[in-house]
Amino acid sequence: MWRFLEYLLIAGYIVVLLVVSHWIGDQAYSWMPVEATAEAQKVDRLFSFLTAIGAFIILGLLGMMVYSVLFFRAPKNDYSEGHPSRGDLRLEFLWTVTPTLLVLWLAFQSFNIYQQLDILGLQQIVHLHTPLEEPVYAELSDDQPKPAAETIDVFVKQWDWSFRYPNNITSNELHLPVNRRTRLNLHAKDVLHSFYVPEFRLQQYIVPGRDIDIVVTPTRMGEYQLKDALFSGTYFALMTAKVQIESFEQYNQWLTTAENQTIAWENQAVAEYKQPPKTLFKSNWYTVVPEQPAIAEKRKVRNDT
Amino acid sequence: MTHESSENIIINREPSNELENNWRQYLSFSTDHKVIGVQYMVTTFIFFLIGGLLAMLIRAELITPPSNVVDRPLYNGLFTLHGTIMIFLWIIPFNAGISNYLVPLMVGARDMAFPLLNAISFWMIPPSGILLISSFLLPNGTAQSGWWSYPPISLQIPPGQPINGEFIWIVSIVLIGISSIMGAVNFVTTIFWMRAPGMTFFRMPVFVWSVLSAQLLQLVNLPSLTGALILLLFDLSLGTQFFKPLENGDPIIYQHLFWFYSHPAVYIMALPAFGIFAEVLPAFSRNPLFGYRSLAIASLGIAIVSIFVWVHHMFTSATPSWMRMLFMVTSMLVAVPTGVKAFGWTATIWKSKLHLETPMLFAMGGAAMFLLGGVTGVMLAAVPFDIHVHNTYFIVGHFHYIVFNTITMAIFAAIYFWFPKITGRMYAEGWGKIHFWLTFIGANLTFFPMLPLGLQGMVRRISSYEPRYQGWNIVASLGGFLLGVSILPFIANMVGSCLYGQRASNNPWLATGLEWQTTSPPPRDNFEEIPVVKRPPYDYGDPKYSVIEPPDYHQQENHSR
Numbered sequence: 001m002w003r004f005l006e007y008l009l010i011a012g013y014i015v016v017l018l019v020v021s022h023w024i025g026d027q028a029y030s031w032m033p034v035e036a037t038a039e040a041q042k043v044d045r046l047f048s049f050l051t052a053i054g055a056f057i058i059l060g061l062l063g064m065m066v067y068s069v070l071f072f073r074a075p076k077n078d079y080s081e082g083h084p085s086r087g088d089l090r091l092e093f094l095w096t097v098t099p100t101l102l103v104l105w106l107a108f109q110s111f112n113i114y115q116q117l118d119i120l121g122l123q124q125i126v127h128l129h130t131p132l133e134e135p136v137y138a139e140l141s142d143d144q145p146k147p148a149a150e151t152i153d154v155f156v157k158q159w160d161w162s163f164r165y166p167n168n169i170t171s172n173e174l175h176l177p178v179n180r181r182t183r184l185n186l187h188a189k190d191v192l193h194s195f196y197v198p199e200f201r202l203q204q205y206i207v208p209g210r211d212i213d214i215v216v217t218p219t220r221m222g223e224y225q226l227k228d229a230l231f232s233g234t235y236f237a238l239m240t241a242k243v244q245i246e247s248f249e250q251y252n253q254w255l256t257t258a259e260n261q262t263i264a265w266e267n268q269a270v271a272e273y274k275q276p277p278k279t280l281f282k283s284n285w286y287t288v289v290p291e292q293p294a295i296a297e298k299r300k301v302r303n304d305t
Numbered sequence: 306m307t308h309e310s311s312e313n314i315i316i317n318r319e320p321s322n323e324l325e326n327n328w329r330q331y332l333s334f335s336t337d338h339k340v341i342g343v344q345y346m347v348t349t350f351i352f353f354l355i356g357g358l359l360a361m362l363i364r365a366e367l368i369t370p371p372s373n374v375v376d377r378p379l380y381n382g383l384f385t386l387h388g389t390i391m392i393f394l395w396i397i398p399f400n401a402g403i404s405n406y407l408v409p410l411m412v413g414a415r416d417m418a419f420p421l422l423n424a425i426s427f428w429m430i431p432p433s434g435i436l437l438i439s440s441f442l443l444p445n446g447t448a449q450s451g452w453w454s455y456p457p458i459s460l461q462i463p464p465g466q467p468i469n470g471e472f473i474w475i476v477s478i479v480l481i482g483i484s485s486i487m488g489a490v491n492f493v494t495t496i497f498w499m500r501a502p503g504m505t506f507f508r509m510p511v512f513v514w515s516v517l518s519a520q521l522l523q524l525v526n527l528p529s530l531t532g533a534l535i536l537l538l539f540d541l542s543l544g545t546q547f548f549k550p551l552e553n554g555d556p557i558i559y560q561h562l563f564w565f566y567s568h569p570a571v572y573i574m575a576l577p578a579f580g581i582f583a584e585v586l587p588a589f590s591r592n593p594l595f596g597y598r599s600l601a602i603a604s605l606g607i608a609i610v611s612i613f614v615w616v617h618h619m620f621t622s623a624t625p626s627w628m629r630m631l632f633m634v635t636s637m638l639v640a641v642p643t644g645v646k647a648f649g650w651t652a653t654i655w656k657s658k659l660h661l662e663t664p665m666l667f668a669m670g671g672a673a674m675f676l677l678g679g680v681t682g683v684m685l686a687a688v689p690f691d692i693h694v695h696n697t698y699f700i701v702g703h704f705h706y707i708v709f710n711t712i713t714m715a716i717f718a719a720i721y722f723w724f725p726k727i728t729g730r731m732y733a734e735g736w737g738k739i740h741f742w743l744t745f746i747g748a749n750l751t752f753f754p755m756l757p758l759g760l761q762g763m764v765r766r767i768s769s770y771e772p773r774y775q776g777w778n779i780v781a782s783l784g785g786f787l788l789g790v791s792i793l794p795f796i797a798n799m800v801g802s803c804l805y806g807q808r809a810s811n812n813p814w815l816a817t818g819l820e821w822q823t824t825s826p827p828p829r830d831n832f833e834e835i836p837v838v839k840r841p842p843y844d845y846g847d848p849k850y851s852v853i854e855p856p857d858y859h860q861q862e863n864h865s866r
Contacts, residue, residue: 031757031760031761032693032760032761033760033761033762042689043689043690043692043693046687046689046690047684047690047693050683050684050687050690051684054680054681054683054684057676057680058676058677058680061647061648061651061673061676062673062676064651064655065651065654065669065672065673068590068654068655068657068659069659069661069669072590072654072655072656072657072658072659073658073659073661074591074657074658074659074660075658078658079591079658079815080591080658080846081591081592081593081658081845081846082590082591082592082656082657082658083592083655083656083657084593084846085593085595086593086594086595086596086597086841086843087595087596087597087598087599088595088596091596091652092596092599092645095644095645095648096599096641096644096645099640099641099644099645100638100641102640103634103637103638103640103641103683104634104637106637106683106687107633107634107637107687110633110687110688110689110690111630111633113689114626114629114630114688114689117689190457190551191457191458191461192455192457192458192556194621194695194696196696196762196764198693198697198761198762199762201689201692201693202692202693203621203692203693203695203696204621204623204692205621205622205623207550207556207557207623208457208550208551208556209550209551210550210623212623225771227762227764228764229621229695229696229697229764230455230696231381231450231451231455231458231696231765231766232458233381233449233450233458233461234377234378234381234449235377236377236381236766236767236768237372237377237767237768237769237770238769276376277371277372277373277376278373279372279373279374279375279376280373280374280375281374281375281376281379282376282379283375283376283378283379283382283446284376284378285376285378285379285382285445285446285449286378286445286446286462286463286466287377287378288461
């Protein structure tokens with residue numbers, strides 16, 4: 001009788017857990033920044049799914065621990081054994097096989113979503129320098145460039161982003177037309193950097209000497225911030241740039257305006273280097289001196305930086 | 306309160322004669338594994354305090370959005386040294402210390418296999434640590450490129466300064482690495498060859514299994530880091546071009562070599578913590594460790610799988626799709642043996658008789674927090690999600706849930722649990738509980754806010770940030786300061802109890818395990834006579850609480866049947 005009640009209680013707890021973890025999974029969407037690309041929605045769906053499963057496991061085991069603390073306290077000076085069981089092969093088999101299947105399922109889901117992301121213009125990854133191997137690599141690679149409507153070059157250096165558009169306009173703002181697949185060719189000049197716009201759910205390291213492309217499809221107009229996510233030295237925190245997603249007409253209009261006007265271009269790192277903020281402790285340790293971007297003075301650039 | 310009845314406790318509030326007489330041995334080049342163990346633990350705890358102070362400075366900077374406490378190069382030095390100290394001078398060598406103390410006792414050996422090598426391993430730690438921290442005194446300060454020291458940023462050094470922070474950093478870490486490799490040789494040899502008669506592999510405590518697994522990982526993976534750092538040093542000082550991208554070098558190769566060690570390093574740190582849970586939870590729940598064999602094998606399983614997961618640190622790092630997918634699966638698979646452990650711990654305390662003394666509080670708190678650290682770890686293995694939160698505070702939060710909320714909590718559980726064995730005195734339970742609650746609350750206040758901050762896109766290692774992130778940062782900073790304060794009752798308790806604590810009996814927790822069968826503290830050679838082991842570990846519920854059998858054990862056993 002007691003055993004039956006116990007099973008009933010556990011079954012009830014599992015049902016409650018399922019409901020609560022599903023609810024937490026739904027809440028997870030609101031923990032993320034707004035979704036500004038088609039890919040972001042898919043990542044958020046995966047995150048919600050992972051959160052729901054994670055919440056089920058955490059709350060399940062935490063619940064057992066808290067229940068134990070509340071109800072399995074030993075009477076004073078009672079050092080006898082609680083339960084004599086040293087193990088249970090069936091149970092141990094179950095809790096080995098179930099997580100195995102679960103992680104394979106998670107991996108499958110993640111793989112599916114990854115395939116749908118379609119962000120992978122990512123190419124030229126593994127350098128195989130021997131001539132014999134190169135054709136093999138080219139044939140086998142699944143990271144072929146994906147087609148895109150627009151192509152924008154992204155240049156990054158310590159501590160400055162710049163973008164070159166199809167009409168050779170260069171700016172320190174990233175303008176993207178909404179609902180159009182845009183290829184970003186990423187180039188780093190000095191050290192490693194990482195292209196990261198949280199609303200895009202996208203991050204990609206940029207390695208000097210390598211051509212790395214990514215393809216994004218912005219879906220939500222608005223202003224966002226591009227960040228350098230990989231530590232790049234003294235003024236790393238200032239490595240941001242404005243990202244503007246706008247209609248194709250506005251985008252074209254901006255390109256025309258930018259071609260005809262000089263846009264004020266302030267490099268935050270240069271400004272701070274010239275006038276450091278007041279801090280309680282000052283080390284005055286060595287830093288690489290940030291350069292005013294050369295391309296800022298020249299509106300049109302034909303060659304790579 | 307201890308498990309032993311009060312009349313068994315010898316009340317003695319006079320200073321300990323042994324300590325007074327013997328404190329000098331801790332400053333000597335002793336080859337006794339117990340002295341070396343204490344040397345490791347005390348030394349690394351001092352480094353932990355220094356690393357913690359640096360963390361509080363970082364949190365002070367981050368309490369407001371602009372850069373206003375330390376200038377940016379100093380901030381970069383602070384987080385570089387904080388990470389380096391906490392990993393290479395706190396958790397890894399502390400684990401070496403507690404393992405040093407316990408492994409020979411637990412397997413019934415008189416000492417480690419190579420006592421002299423053992424002493425040399427330890428004595429490389431203090432100079433390496435002092436060297437590393439002394440780099441704050443250099444004209445251009447410490448290394449500033451993070452504890453990963455990724456090139457080419459780590460190669461950007463002040464011109465005309467051959468001895469610079471990065472140089473010191475590399476030399477220190479290489480020395481600490483050599484110390485760890487020597488330690489690993491010693492541990493693996495000791496566990497394989499120095500076990501007492503009857504101490505079969507499946508009679509070894511899970512802690513020993515964990516140490517064996519962790520130290521095998523050190524042997525397999527650490528040379529990769531050492532090699533990478535030596536090449537980095539050549540690039541830095543000798544003008545070679547292994548990792549310089551603009552001169553035909555490849556910085557991504559460094560990342561592979563670095564993470565080939567530094568991911569398993571998380572398990573090198575975590576496995577002994579899991580072992581500590583496996584010792585403390587049964588002792589205070591009075592139950593046998595549930596699924597002992599599964600948990601023992603899971604230790605090796607974690608070690609083996611973790612060798613094949615390093616690329617998950619590089620999903621955004623110019624990594625091709627096939628590699629992303631392959632390492633996504635292997636990284637997720639780590640959840641299986643770690644899950645086995647978490648289920649085993651929970652089943653051990655289920656329907657048990659819990660005694661919530663300080664070691665148990667820390668062990669249960671650490672095991673509970675591991676759930677959050679582990680689940681966020683599986684999330685990070687999923688490539689599409691990792692691509693979003695990589696290098697954000699989500700990673701920092703996840704990582705600290707593992708290294709502080711799980712591992713450091715386990716370390717505190719271990720210190721309280723084996724304190725009577727090591728010092729021969731009891732700690733003050735009330736102070737221990739205050740320490741636990743301050744730590745538990747402080748740690749969650751500090752590290753939980755990092756998860757939502759990361760999801761919102763706050764990048765790690767920035768010294769100023771957008772005002773929209775300030776709310777969670779204030780919580781994290783206040784939590785960090787509380788965590789700093791939480792250490793004070795611990796220090797007071799340890800020092801006071803060492804000198805004036807109640808005398809402890811040999812087995813105050815009525816625990817199984819060979820270490821509890823000898824005196825507290827143990828004699829020079831650990832045991833009067835090498836014990837013969839004939840019973841399974843974790844034999845709780847048996848009135849003798851012992852794994853050593855009297856000579857007529859078989860007769861008694863047959864009789865009882």
